[in-house]
Amino acid sequence: MFKNKHFIIALLIAPILAIIAYFGTDMAVSEKPQAAQEGETYKLVSKSNCRYTSGLCSMENGDFKIQFRSEGLTQHALDLSLKTEFPLDGVKVALASSPEAKATPTDMLRSDESGQHWHLTLAAPSSEQDELRVVISANNTLYYGETSTEFVVYETLFTEK
Template sequence: MLSNRHVIIALLVAPLLSIGAWFAVGQLVGEQPHLAEAGRDYPLIAKSNCRYDSGRCALTNGNLELEIDVQARSSGWQLRLQASHPLEGAVVAIEEAGSTAEPRAMRPDESSPQRWVLNLPALPGEGARLQLVAAAGGSRYFADTGSDFLQRFRTPGP
């Protein structure tokens, strides 16, 4: 069977044709990326570092990327948000277990329109959820993620 040159050529060409067909079908019928439309809401996807004790949480949708971290201050904690593009506003709600969250507006940092901060009297407790809404380019982007990435900043209990 392998002495027939037609079979050998078919064995070499078939995988290349199947891979080419897979890409062609993806281009023809696959979902094409589109620009965000003003006035619409879009979800932000939490990256894996939001689920682990990384100290940072990255959120993304297309080319908009947001990164959340905290910094210790003498009067408490400061929640910081760094964006890949200038934001028009940002609101955060921290939902503790069994309580409703009160949204609080972040304020822009003087150093950059892409950095936003919010002063917190205390670090969110274990199991708290962070809910974020950020406005950029006339669109709103929202996320709901856990606070597991803040675990390294929490003091160990008795």
């Protein structure tokens, strides 16, 4: 079997053709990244750290990335900070008790002149099912997203009673 030169050449060429086909298909059918257009609205995707009690929650859409940090949690208040690489024009945050519930958004306050650090104190979430909703304005473009509040440290909330 290995004495046939056609068979040996096929064994050498087949993996090379498979790699070329893999990358060629990816280039042909994958979506090309585009820069955010002024005046448009884009959804932020919650990263996996939002599902764990870590105190951090990252959200992103392409190059646009934000990170929430739970600075403190008591029975009555949740201190949140937000940081990003891009200067923001404004940030509104709401805490909803369920996906169907309506919540009143609150403006976050700038922590510095660069517009990259923001903070806010909200009422403490009542359960792990509460959702954090955010709308961000940057360069006349809106970004929005929602995530569960599981990243907040709940042990302090439920042990202080």
